[in-house]
Amino acid sequence: MSIYANLKALNIELPVVATPAAAYVMFVQTGNTVFLSGHIAKKDGKPWVGQFGKNITTEEGKLAARAVAVDLMATLQAACGGDLTRVKRIVKLMSLVNSTGDFTEQHLVTNGASELLGEVFGPIGVHARSAFGVAQIPMGACVEIELIAEIA
Numbered sequence: 001m002s003i004y005a006n007l008k009a010l011n012i013e014l015p016v017v018a019t020p021a022a023a024y025v026m027f028v029q030t031g032n033t034v035f036l037s038g039h040i041a042k043k044d045g046k047p048w049v050g051q052f053g054k055n056i057t058t059e060e061g062k063l064a065a066r067a068v069a070v071d072l073m074a075t076l077q078a079a080c081g082g083d084l085t086r087v088k089r090i091v092k093l094m095s096l097v098n099s100t101g102d103f104t105e106q107h108l109v110t111n112g113a114s115e116l117l118g119e120v121f122g123p124i125g126v127h128a129r130s131a132f133g134v135a136q137i138p139m140g141a142c143v144e145i146e147l148i149a150e151i152a
Contacts, residue, residue: 003084006120007073014074021138027079032088034079034149038096039071040141050142052133053103061105061142065095065112068145072113073120080151090117090127091148098142099133106131113145 001009018039020026027036041048041064048064050056056064073084080086095110097103110131117125137144 001122003087003120006122010116010119012070012120014077015071017075017078018071026075029079029151032150032152033091034076034151036072036075036079036147036149038094038144038146039068039075040137040139041065041068041143042071042141043067047139047141048143049140051098051100052105052109052142053100056142058105058108061097061109062112064143065109065145066116068143069113069116072145072147073117076147076149079149086151087121087149088124088152089150090121090125091150092128093117093130093148094146095129095131096134096137096144097131098135098137098140101133103133106133109143110145 017026024037027034052061077084093113097106097109099106114129
């Protein structure tokens, strides 16, 4: 199946690309590599607030990371001139997970994004990854993820 058929089968409609919240751009391309700025988790159009180990569960976090992946794909589509079929490879994700000091399931939270990218892009969606626990994320969001991709 194609990327767009996979999105349709998953009942995912890509949103309008977000505007930067500070002094940066949503993506930068150098050569065939596109770097997407960090995207925070949103729920009902507002920051998905929470801290793992305190007031949000790992399973909720997987859903939040999945929501971030949808927003990342919208930005990646914009970076590809409106055509996700130009994506040759999802290279790497970096995930920041708003966590208490004793929370250790950042990798499981981040699986929400990684698994969705694999479902949508197939083998070219499998990527390298880092998942970090951090003390806070802008606007109190529970997860922030950035993405690097190779495009044609």
